[in-house]
Amino acid sequence: MMELFDKIGNIELKVRQLIKKINRLKQDQITLSVENQLLREVLAKQQEKLSVFKDKLHLTQQAFEEVQERGELSEISEESIKKYFREMSQCVEWFLEHGVEVKK
Secondary structure, X not given: OHHHHHHHHHHHXXXXXXXXXXXXXXXXXXXXXXXXXXXXXXXXXXXXXXXXXXXXXHHHHHHHHHHHHOOOHHHOOHHHHHHHHHHHHHHHHHHHHOOOOOOO
16 A cells, blocks of 8 residues: 555655746756847847948949949049948958858
8 A cells, every 4th residue: 555655755756847848848958049139139130230241242342343334443542442341351251250241
């Protein structure tokens, strides 16, 4: 008879442990879902920045090529050239920091 009570006690203990584990897993799932949503928002913002950088780089390249084609390269101020290269450098640095592969 005592053996039966011990077995029932063991089963009850295991059920309580399972309930605690289930509750902990549910809480972990909620935490991970919130974290996942925040990461998605960060990713969306980073992709938006990437798009802006790509557009800026493209426009800078176009402007530089247009001036070069017109043979007006000597008329561009040194400061303008430095500005273009700073902007391109910032774009490249950002790409490298974020592991973005740049494709043509």
